[in-house]
Amino acid sequence: MRKRFKKANILTENVIFIILNLVFLSILLLFVFSKAGGAAVLEEKYAKQIALIIDSAKPEMKIVLDMEDALGKRDKNWDVKNIVTIDNNIVTVKLREKGGYSYSFFNNVEVIDYFDKEGGKYVFTIKKYCGENE
Amino acid sequence: MNNWNKRGEKYLSVYWFAILVIVAVGISAMVIIFYGKPYDVREIEAGILINKIVDCLSNADGTLNAEINNENFLNKCHLVLGDEYYLEIDPFGIKQGNFNLKDYCGKGESVVCVKRNVYLLDEENREVIIKILSVVGKDA
Numbered sequence: 001m002r003k004r005f006k007k008a009n010i011l012t013e014n015v016i017f018i019i020l021n022l023v024f025l026s027i028l029l030l031f032v033f034s035k036a037g038g039a040a041v042l043e044e045k046y047a048k049q050i051a052l053i054i055d056s057a058k059p060e061m062k063i064v065l066d067m068e069d070a071l072g073k074r075d076k077n078w079d080v081k082n083i084v085t086i087d088n089n090i091v092t093v094k095l096r097e098k099g100g101y102s103y104s105f106f107n108n109v110e111v112i113d114y115f116d117k118e119g120g121k122y123v124f125t126i127k128k129y130c131g132e133n134e
Numbered sequence: 135m136n137n138w139n140k141r142g143e144k145y146l147s148v149y150w151f152a153i154l155v156i157v158a159v160g161i162s163a164m165v166i167i168f169y170g171k172p173y174d175v176r177e178i179e180a181g182i183l184i185n186k187i188v189d190c191l192s193n194a195d196g197t198l199n200a201e202i203n204n205e206n207f208l209n210k211c212h213l214v215l216g217d218e219y220y221l222e223i224d225p226f227g228i229k230q231g232n233f234n235l236k237d238y239c240g241k242g243e244s245v246v247c248v249k250r251n252v253y254l255l256d257e258e259n260r261e262v263i264i265k266i267l268s269v270v271g272k273d274a
Binding site for chain 1: 178185216
């Protein structure tokens, strides 16, 4: 009886130990993945990506950018149209009201940006060089 | 003897949790440092700027566009350079942007400086070496 009790004790202790370890690892992994896909990181990533794309672009180019992961991270009451704004050679990406990342670009072009609801992607059209007649 | 073993087990479990905490703190610190660091795209940006300048300075047939000078450079090449950029193009003597950024080249990571040499042919089919310095002084 004592031996059986000892064996049950060892089993219980080991099971609890394994469960605690699994809980600890799960919490750690959750923390890592939450940091990796955070809104602030995505705002910076897309602001810089869009600025570099505009810098490399020429008039009459149309660029379609898939921002699905950013759209999933935005605040639910934050309008999709407000995510990307381009003004005075500065690109701003905001996924929430109290947030946002801005990055400037040097290409003197007129950019029209809009969110294509059907395709679920952001579209950037490089219209013309600023100061040029159409 | 059995009591000694039980005491030993208690001390071991304390150390075990201490190790878990150290590992958790270590991993958290690494993740925070890694994802806290911004994406540094300044070198790519400086490279794109140089490519635009070369496109601007060369004609479709690869010859030098001799019309460009320091006064009309920004207008002809469709560039807007604020205080975060500096450009120098020899032998045209073109210097545009924030001149102070050049002093920081090679001194730390506050600016990124990229130099390129390009060969073009002039009107008389002579080789011209164009040296371009592009400096981006934004925060990483």
